[in-house]
Amino acid sequence: MMNKRCIVTGGAGFIGSALVRLLLGETDATVLVVDKLTYAGVPESLKEVGLDPATLGSSNPRLSFLKADICDAASMDRAFFDFRPDTIFHLAAESHVDRSIDGPGEFVRTNVTGTATLLQTALAYWKTLDATAKAAFRFQHISTDEVYGSLGDEGFFTEKTPYSPHSPYSASKAASDHLVRAWHDTYGLPTLITNCSNNYGPYHFPEKLIPLVILNCLDGKPLPVYGKGANVRDWLFVEDHARALVLVNEKGVPGETYNVGGHNERTNLEVVKAICAVLDELRPRAGAPNLHAKHEDLITYVADRPGHDLRYAIDPTKLMTELGWKPRENFETGIRRTVKWYLDNEWWWRPIREKKYSGQRLGKG
Numbered sequence: 001m002m003n004k005r006c007i008v009t010g011g012a013g014f015i016g017s018a019l020v021r022l023l024l025g026e027t028d029a030t031v032l033v034v035d036k037l038t039y040a041g042v043p044e045s046l047k048e049v050g051l052d053p054a055t056l057g058s059s060n061p062r063l064s065f066l067k068a069d070i071c072d073a074a075s076m077d078r079a080f081f082d083f084r085p086d087t088i089f090h091l092a093a094e095s096h097v098d099r100s101i102d103g104p105g106e107f108v109r110t111n112v113t114g115t116a117t118l119l120q121t122a123l124a125y126w127k128t129l130d131a132t133a134k135a136a137f138r139f140q141h142i143s144t145d146e147v148y149g150s151l152g153d154e155g156f157f158t159e160k161t162p163y164s165p166h167s168p169y170s171a172s173k174a175a176s177d178h179l180v181r182a183w184h185d186t187y188g189l190p191t192l193i194t195n196c197s198n199n200y201g202p203y204h205f206p207e208k209l210i211p212l213v214i215l216n217c218l219d220g221k222p223l224p225v226y227g228k229g230a231n232v233r234d235w236l237f238v239e240d241h242a243r244a245l246v247l248v249n250e251k252g253v254p255g256e257t258y259n260v261g262g263h264n265e266r267t268n269l270e271v272v273k274a275i276c277a278v279l280d281e282l283r284p285r286a287g288a289p290n291l292h293a294k295h296e297d298l299i300t301y302v303a304d305r306p307g308h309d310l311r312y313a314i315d316p317t318k319l320m321t322e323l324g325w326k327p328r329e330n331f332e333t334g335i336r337r338t339v340k341w342y343l344d345n346e347w348w349w350r351p352i353r354e355k356k357y358s359g360q361r362l363g364k365g
């Protein structure tokens, strides 16, 4: 990143924190995290790179933290004009489909209005830069493959697939993608968009399928599978995603979109069973009535999510051939690393399970 100064919005979230750890651990970038710390913001995820979660102070001279809402124009103004970034990675969002079914308003506010507010601030700041800095500046927006809608049994999403979002979450992300493109096409702001598939890995908030299943297994609780568990997602290890984001930032062409996915399609039931198999090996069920009890025995089928998209699958050819990205993990290696991480890091997830979210069903509509 060549000494770049980076703003990372949503840097206390799951993917944002992976990106910050990568930027500080493997590049010489200086980072300002801008995060409102909603229920999903976990400053403990940045402890290993020097953030004090209690005070939000940092022992790392290359890391600082601004607790602020991206909808607050005055705070965003201060962030840009005081920190003077070379680039911004915009990840702050409401991100959970089930919560968007229960309360869509916050999704429209943060994902749509928040993105527009950031674009306006970035544009005002960008206009003050000299020609070289202007040409080098990037506004990188991190989005989802869910904007493309749902696939049948065949085919893949490419960068040219028409938008067809179905949930309040994906509709709000689609709106934000359109705003980012409009700020590029109308004002010339050098933007980049990445649309990725489902991420998984360490520091994943336990409302999402993979960490929820791991932690319910450890607590001997039922493993909820929506419908018949037949919905297909294309799983991407979060550290591979973070590396893709840096690569796109460095080499991507302004105005372009890049899809990020690892060709790891699995049905939800396959995902749950894969986690159970790794846990049977690493942490066999303790105290189960039957000595040979498997974690799989905890699977419980529950009512499906309303409007549940059947299948998502990404064609990452553009990112691979034009920019040379290649994931390091496949699903088997990534899920093993993830399960091991949760086994080793109860200090991180236990307080979240006890104080923020204990696994109750969300988003029944």
Ligand SMILES: NC(=O)c1ccc[n+]([C@@H]2O[C@H](COP(=O)([O-])OP(=O)(O)OC[C@H]3O[C@@H](n4cnc5c(N)ncnc54)[C@H](O)[C@@H]3O)[C@@H](O)[C@H]2O)c1
Residues within 6 Å of the ligand: 009, 010, 011, 012, 013, 014, 015, 016, 034, 035, 036, 037, 038, 039, 040, 041, 042, 068, 069, 070, 071, 090, 091, 092, 093, 094, 095, 096, 110, 114, 142, 143, 144, 145, 173, 195, 196, 197, 198, 199, 200, 205
């Ligand atoms: N997790 C996935 O599988 C996935 C897949 C595709 C795209 N994405 C996108 O990637 C981005 C990051 O996803 P994630 O899974 O890390 O999300 P997350 O929910 O774990 O983190 C979101 C972060 O944004 C912060 N935030 C929320 N509202 C804010 C506001 N108004 N102002 C400032 N900060 C705010 C939260 O405090 C949190 O730290 C999102 O834009 C999401 O749409 C995620």
